Amino acid sequence: ETGVTQTPRHLVMGMTNKKSLKCEQHLGHNAMYWYKQSAKKPLELMFVYNFKEQTENNSVPSRFSPECPNSSHLFLHLHTLQPEDSALYLCASSQQDSGNTIYFGEGSWLTVV
Amino acid sequence: GESVGLHLPTLSVQEGDNSIINCAYSNSASDYFIWYKQESGKGPQFIIDIRSNMDKRQGQRVTVLLNKTVKHLSLQIAATQPGDSAVYFCAENGETSGSRLTFGEGTQLTVNP
Numbered sequence: 359e360t361g362v363t364q365t366p367r368h369l370v371m372g373m374t375n376k377k378s379l380k381c382e383q384h385l386g387h388n389a390m391y392w393y394k395q396s397a398k399k400p401l402e403l404m405f406v407y408n409f410k411e412q413t414e415n416n417s418v419p420s421r422f423s424p425e426c427p428n429s430s431h432l433f434l435h436l437h438t439l440q441p442e443d444s445a446l447y448l449c450a451s452s453q454q455d456s457g458n459t460i461y462f463g464e465g466s467w468l469t470v471v
Numbered sequence: 472g473e474s475v476g477l478h479l480p481t482l483s484v485q486e487g488d489n490s491i492i493n494c495a496y497s498n499s500a501s502d503y504f505i506w507y508k509q510e511s512g513k514g515p516q517f518i519i520d521i522r523s524n525m526d527k528r529q530g531q532r533v534t535v536l537l538n539k540t541v542k543h544l545s546l547q548i549a550a551t552q553p554g555d556s557a558v559y560f561c562a563e564n565g566e567t568s569g570s571r572l573t574f575g576e577g578t579q580l581t582v583n584p
Contacts, residue, residue, distance in 0.1 A: 360514065360516070362514075364514075398576075399576070400560075400574045400575060400576050400577070401515075401560075401574040403571065414571075448514055448515070455571070459505060459517055459520060460505075460562075460572055461517060462507075462514035462515045462516070463514050464514045465513070
């Protein structure tokens, strides 16, 4: 148990579908992150939220839409994805944005068909 | 540009041996370093961290060494066990990354019985 819970753990969706990934952290942290992990590539930062405000959008295509209703919850809304978007999507949290240890969830495996 | 990388993509050791995983960083302003372990199908797990005012830090069976002169970080695992088989990657937060963590590519550690 890492304190960061992601659902679903596995998701298969068609390119015309709309789905959402959910993340909840129980660590009392103020910053939350979405990372993308593809095979044989370093972790790619997608979005950062600090105290519910988005502080980073790392040139992510608009077919990925984050939502952070409060410091404990983070969503990633997905629509009209491409097969190359298939990857492990990791949610993480830290006490604050920058200079702190990041704690990861177990990830959501996404397959776009 | 700034980068964090690992010297070897794979490392194979015998059970009971000591393992050493290396990481080079290029941002001389980095002042905080972390090692993560990622087992198959799971999210990255925090192992140990070290700040730039230290050269060495020990945990349970793990030691992190920091050589700021050559910008080199290593993770030593004592008496490696089959459960240590995973991908290990380092992360650093330098000024150019906005003090957010930059992750290396990872080294696959395989422990042979």
